[in-house]
Amino acid sequence: MPLDIPVADLVRQLSRVGLRPDDRLVEHILAYGPSARPELLRLAMCTEALHSEYPADLGPLHALRLLGELPDAEMIVPLLGGLPVAVYGEEDVPAQLYATELLQIIGRVGEPAVPMLWAYSDDAANDAMSRAAAINALAYVATYAPAVREAVVAEGRRRLALADLTMPIATGVVTMLAELGDAASYQAVMAAYRAGRVDTAHAPAAAARQFLLGKGREDLACVNHPLAERYDHHGPQQETPDDDA
Numbered sequence: 001m002p003l004d005i006p007v008a009d010l011v012r013q014l015s016r017v018g019l020r021p022d023d024r025l026v027e028h029i030l031a032y033g034p035s036a037r038p039e040l041l042r043l044a045m046c047t048e049a050l051h052s053e054y055p056a057d058l059g060p061l062h063a064l065r066l067l068g069e070l071p072d073a074e075m076i077v078p079l080l081g082g083l084p085v086a087v088y089g090e091e092d093v094p095a096q097l098y099a100t101e102l103l104q105i106i107g108r109v110g111e112p113a114v115p116m117l118w119a120y121s122d123d124a125a126n127d128a129m130s131r132a133a134a135i136n137a138l139a140y141v142a143t144y145a146p147a148v149r150e151a152v153v154a155e156g157r158r159r160l161a162l163a164d165l166t167m168p169i170a171t172g173v174v175t176m177l178a179e180l181g182d183a184a185s186y187q188a189v190m191a192a193y194r195a196g197r198v199d200t201a202h203a204p205a206a207a208a209r210q211f212l213l214g215k216g217r218e219d220l221a222c223v224n225h226p227l228a229e230r231y232d233h234h235g236p237q238q239e240t241p242d243d244d245a
Helices: 007-015 023-031 033-044 047-051 056-067 073-081 093-107 113-122 128-144 146-160 167-179 183-194 205-213 218-224 227-234
Strands: none
Touching: 007 023, 007 033, 007 056, 023 033, 023 056, 033 056, 033 073, 047 056, 047 093, 056 093, 056 227, 073 093, 073 113, 073 128, 093 113, 093 128, 093 218, 093 227, 113 128, 113 146, 128 146, 128 167, 128 218, 146 167, 146 183, 167 183, 167 205, 183 205, 218 227
8 A cells, every 4th residue: 555645644634534534544544554653642642632523522532542553662651641531521422432441552562561551650750640540551451461460460469568559559559450350369459448548439449349259350351452343342422413413
């Protein structure tokens, strides 16, 4: 396929395509390979556009999903640095989907993401919420790359035993272990709740208990969805101005 259209022009089209980019546009962008990442990341980082008018509000989501087809460790820090993503209620579909899938997309980086995510969570210069999210992202990494699961869980257990963890970081570790269904961590996790070390507004004890005693969080498997399946399973299917005509 001839690369006769600049990738920046192709990526800009993502803010005009509506609910789903067509296969031809996707193929043109992905044909650029790693060279497409900077432009995709630039659009994906424009989270304020998630609250703009349709169809521009879906541009960052499309770009984020395409980054999942070109995963690279270099995109981790910028994406985490954009957290938290503002979501204004149930009708804020683009922002909801973006916030839900961001950690999944990071998870698709696989094994190279592990040291970067731990390092990001250890850096006190980063926002506390994004540091916790980095740990939470490790659950998606371990699901996407099962070979690292044992090491990720072991490090999570080690960190949970540390007495000096701040509440956001302890919450991130507890969430990661629970969502992975690490039953061996049950006592340590519940002890952390009893000690008041976990932010129960973000990680309710009942949910952690359910995950730990079950098989973990089932929708971690969404990290494995390729692009087409993301649209098929997750949407968006929001109403557009034409729907009211």
